[in-house]
Amino acid sequence: MALQLWEALKEAIPIYTGLSPATFFTVLALALAVYRVASGLFGSSDRPREREEESQPLPPPVQLGESTEEKLKQYDGTDPKKPLLMAIKGQIYDVSLNR
Incomplete structure (x- = not known):
């Protein structure tokens, strides 16, 4: 089942994006990393910050x-x-x- 899904993805990614699967997943990983960094800098976090704990x-x-x-x-x-x-x-x- 998982192998069939992987094969279907390998065929669909170049058709829909024009990118090779390796390039697609690299771009996806970079986009996720940029999102995490930006949300850590500007977004709110569920974890209390150190300064808030000291107050x-x-x-x-x-x-x-x-x-x-x-x-x-x-x-x-x-x-x-x-x-x-x-x-x-x-x-x-x-x-x-x-x-």
Whole structure:
């Protein structure tokens, strides 16, 4: 069965493509290799990348009570003695470790 399929392929490839079977399979292998490289560079991958594995979850929010924008500006990182704080959707986080 497999031998008959191979013989049929050997006859059909030159008819439909104009290439010899060796050339056809070489071009096919090169196209597959280019696709894999391009999808690895630009496509998304199911495997997490190393950098994503290293990322840590956000620390718990800092409790400052009611805070205004002016009060939060004091913690913008200009004073090295104060923590660097960031507000995200109403929660305030200490991001001093990732300046």
